[in-house]
Amino acid sequence: MSSLFRKGFFAMLPITVGIIPFGAVMGSVAAEAGLSLWQSSAMNLFVFAGASQLATLDLMDQQAPWFVILATGFVINARFFLYSAAFAPWAKESPTAMKMLSSFFLTDQSYAAMSSQEAHFKTSRDGLSFYLGACLCMFFAWHGSVTLGFIFGNFAPSSWNLDFAIPLSFMSLLVPSLKNRKYAAVALFSSFISVLLSGLPLKLGLLSTAIVSLIFVKLFLLRKTTWKIFGSSS
């Protein structure tokens, strides 16, 4: 086990403070919806994306048609297109099996944990090791907390406001990636847009905020050069 893998694992530990209460809710909701522990665990394993799991479980409980359930799940998870694009450079030189494994574990938190440490990685392999360590920690935290939530119900003491740990940890993962004023300005801009777009259903506010903000970056902050998608850089 490389030291970066271990570092990634431990970097994720504090972030699990926010993940565990969410998993507890997920597990208790799955139990209330009448899923067996097997079904709940299988959903966790195959989908591994909390927000979409909660929403689709609710729809299944309401006997919604299967295509509505699938479409809802995919729309909520469409933000992973962006994470996939952002993560692609790190997995670029890896064999296909590693690309598949690292994609499978791609979550908001594991990407955020890696991107916040970006400046410290010498090679893309370093970043990948750190990321995989973070993923393993995330995996244990998510499966453990959902299983416990399934068995014991929602166990997180509500007076501790542990759900507040989610925005706090994203904030502290965002700060290191604000390298200069330009990045800080973009973060302010997207904060503003996210409030405006928060009324959109299915967490679409998230993806649309990111797209509007990226267009803002492209139009106003990047050098004006001819852009190439394929082929060598100019």
Added chain:
Amino acid sequence: MENFWLIILGLGIGTFLIRFSFVGFSHRFHITPDWKELFSYIPACLFPALIVPGLFFDQGQVQWLWGKEKLIVALLALGVSALTRSILWTLGSGLLVLYILR
């Protein structure tokens, strides 16, 4: 729940394909410095949308802060985060202050 396994399988495969989309073909295209620079803005474009709306629209319990205690504590925690660069300090101070306020 009928169809449960088919739905889970479909959801799992579809979600995996979304995650794999760009990663899977990353070796096929050359990522130019322009794209790299644009990608470097993704955290700044995406994370605020995970953070801000939930805090902004939260209707809290502390009356003298108009129920906006989460938003205010988060701004304090932003300062802590910028100073210490530590998740533990940010989480610890944020959760503690919110607990005391409530």
